[in-house]
Amino acid sequence: MNGRILKEKFKDFEIYGNLERVFFGIKTDSRVIENGDLFVALKGENFDGHDFVFDAVKRGAVGVIIEKDLEINEDILVIKTHNSREAFAKISSFFFGDPSDRLTLIGVTGTMGKTTITYLLYRLFNYLGVPSGFIGTIGIGIKDNFSLVDLEPPTTPFPFDLHRYLKTMLDDGVKYVFMEVSSHGIKDKRIYGINFKRKILGTMGTDHIEYHKSLEDYIKTKVSFFDGFTSPILNGNSLYIDRFIEVSKDPIFYGGDEIFDYSFQNLKTHGTSIYFDVYQKGTALGAIDLPILGRYNAYNFLAVLSCAMLEGANFSDIKDFAKNALVPGRMEIYTFKGIKVVIDYAHNPDEIESVLESIKNIGNRLIVVFGAVGTSEKEKRVSMGASVSKFADFCVVTSDDPRGHDIESIIKDVASSVSIKHKVIPDRIEAIKYALNEAKENDVIAILGRGVESKMHMPNGEILRFRDIDIVKEVFHED
Numbered sequence: 027m028n029g030r031i032l033k034e035k036f037k038d039f040e041i042y043g044n045l046e047r048v049f050f051g052i053k054t055d056s057r058v059i060e061n062g063d064l065f066v067a068l069k070g071e072n073f074d075g076h077d078f079v080f081d082a083v084k085r086g087a088v089g090v091i092i093e094k095d096l097e098i099n100e101d102i103l104v105i106k107t108h109n110s111r112e113a114f115a116k117i118s119s120f121f122f123g124d125p126s127d128r129l130t131l132i133g134v135t136g137t138m139g140k141t142t143i144t145y146l147l148y149r150l151f152n153y154l155g156v157p158s159g160f161i162g163t164i165g166i167g168i169k170d171n172f173s174l175v176d177l178e179p180p181t182t183p184f185p186f187d188l189h190r191y192l193k194t195m196l197d198d199g200v201k202y203v204f205m206e207v208s209s210h211g212i213k214d215k216r217i218y219g220i221n222f223k224r225k226i227l228g229t230m231g232t233d234h235i236e237y238h239k240s241l242e243d244y245i246k247t248k249v250s251f252f253d254g255f256t257s258p259i260l261n262g263n264s265l266y267i268d269r270f271i272e273v274s275k276d277p278i279f280y281g282g283d284e285i286f287d288y289s290f291q292n293l294k295t296h297g298t299s300i301y302f303d304v305y306q307k308g309t310a311l312g313a314i315d316l317p318i319l320g321r322y323n324a325y326n327f328l329a330v331l332s333c334a335m336l337e338g339a340n341f342s343d344i345k346d347f348a349k350n351a352l353v354p355g356r357m358e359i360y361t362f363k364g365i366k367v368v369i370d371y372a373h374n375p376d377e378i379e380s381v382l383e384s385i386k387n388i389g390n391r392l393i394v395v396f397g398a399v400g401t402s403e404k405e406k407r408v409s410m411g412a413s414v415s416k417f418a419d420f421c422v423v424t425s426d427d428p429r430g431h432d433i434e435s436i437i438k439d440v441a442s443s444v445s446i447k448h449k450v451i452p453d454r455i456e457a458i459k460y461a462l463n464e465a466k467e468n469d470v471i472a473i474l475g476r477g478v479e480s481k482m483h484m485p486n487g488e489i490l491r492f493r494d495i496d497i498v499k500e501v502f503h504e505d
């Protein structure tokens with residue numbers, strides 16, 4: 027695609043310079059620019075991308091998207107707009123032929139449950155014979171082919187990648203795409219211009235204050251996703267629900283109250299499954315048997331069920347699907363030599379408490395291996411230690427993804443509030459091995475924070491790659 031084509035399409039952008047320059051990709055970081063890319067100058071927390079325009083050109087950028095007046099004499103294409111993020115999204119979509127217009131998109135947001143709800147919907151719709159795709163923290167799914175991928179950014183991709191995935195899905199015959207919508211994705215306008223058929227709210231809590239600076243900004247951002255939207259699917263029992271009701275029209279509620287459009291009652295736990303009865307506006311539909319522990323997963327499943335039924339699925343098919351449902355890296359329970367190992371992505375205090383409360387009684391002692399990511403703020407790290415101490419008998423404080431930050435100081439914050447017997451082992455692999463070694467038959471080891479994530483960005487720039495479950499299997503000599 028070149029500047030001439032863009033100029034014909036986007037009358038509201040100022041497009042000048044060499045309109046014949048052809049571009050093949052759009053990137054936000056000058057450091058990774060390759061020949062033939064467009065560079066988008068974004069203002070961030072630390073830098074202003076406009077300062078790297080010439081660096082980008084030196085590295086091969088054939089054009090730039092800018093908001094500020096810059097004197098550019100290079101032989102490149104210049105796209106000047108009042109909002110680079112919106113332009114980034116519009117041009118990316120156009121580049122791939124606006125694939126989202128020909129797909130049914132369902133967006134899932136909330137603090138907790140996004141991946142679980144999105145992935146289960148993706149699997150359910152394929153199970154029902156509807157070719158579907160998945161975009162979210164654990165990877166990319168196209169019909170039955172799901173790949174674990176560490177996306178960058180991890181949850182809601184930048185527009186160019188996002189529309190590329192959508193185009194690939196469309197070409198492959200996909201009809202529905204289920205995607206996670208993070209607060210970063212909303213604020214960063216990564217989803218700008220996408221027309222969602224349904225929007226779903228999982229469970230709200232507190233997260234990403236390091237990015238939003240205040241809880242109010244975080245909530246406002248999430249709420250803005252629903253602004254003016256008709257019939258969003260909302261967790262009626264979520265924190266801050268009134269804020270979401272206020273901005274949307276005719277919401278559909280799911281949760282634990284019988285008056286909701288879709289509700290669950292009589293939740294019981296047996297072994298590593300939960301059972302509950304489902305009601306539609308107070309009328310019983312039947313019982314669900316879900317092999318994913320945790321009361322919160324009844325909420326997550328109700329979100330899935332609500333969306334599927336609104337899209338025409340019938341209860342008995344959903345019930346059949348539920349029997350074998352699982353989500354990679356979310357409440358995955360393995361048993362090795364009588365020891366239960368739980369792999370879960372819980373990485374903030376609310377999630378940690380939800381997951382530990384759910385597994386507290388499935389075995390004898392509860393041993394937890396956990397740490398905090400490098401970008402977390404101090405308050406969150408400290409709360410995490412306190413949350414684990416509420417439920418565990420013993421814990422190993424270790425590293426999560428340091429994302430380049432100093433491991434010792436992260437661990438110090440986390441350990442400062444641990445009030446139970448514990449050990450500090452900074453090396454995560456060694457920490458997992460230590461916990462497994464300590465465990466006796468019937469003990470439960472919860473390895474929290476990373477789920478199926480594989481990359482750890484070390485302070486020295488090194489990237490370690492391993493999955494928690496692989497270390498466990500290695501210790502037990504399992505494949």
Ligand SMILES: CC(=O)N[C@H]1[C@@H](OP(=O)(O)OP(=O)(O)OC[C@H]2O[C@@H](n3ccc(=O)[nH]c3=O)[C@H](O)[C@@H]2O)O[C@H](CO)[C@@H](O)[C@@H]1O[C@H](C)C(=O)N[C@@H](C)C(=O)N[C@H](CCC(=O)O)C(=O)O
Pocket residue numbers: 054055056057067068069070071072073074075078178179180181182183208209210211214237401
């Ligand atoms: C922590 C965070 O949110 N970072 C985002 C933020 O970066 P920043 O403010 O630190 O950017 P900055 O360092 O000030 O730089 C400003 C701009 O100059 C560019 N730059 C900078 C230096 C240079 O030499 N050359 C250059 O071009 C940067 O690439 C950037 O575009 O602003 C950038 C521009 O919008 C984002 O790309 C970047 O997201 C990064 C990729 C990221 O990984 N974010 C994560 C945290 C994220 O988005 N996560 C959410 C969900 C997480 C969850 O649910 O748990 C997600 O949807 O994935």
Ligand SMILES: Nc1ncnc2c1ncn2[C@@H]1O[C@H](COP(=O)(O)OP(=O)(O)OP(=O)(O)O)[C@@H](O)[C@H]1O
Pocket residue numbers: 136137138139140141142143163181206228229322323325326355356357370371372373376377378380381
């Ligand atoms: N509805 C919920 N309420 C409370 N905790 C939950 C809920 N759903 C999931 N969790 C916990 O949060 C963790 C992350 O779940 P999931 O990946 O589904 O949510 P997410 O919103 O995608 O999270 P993130 O934004 O961090 O990627 C789970 O591993 C579990 O510990």
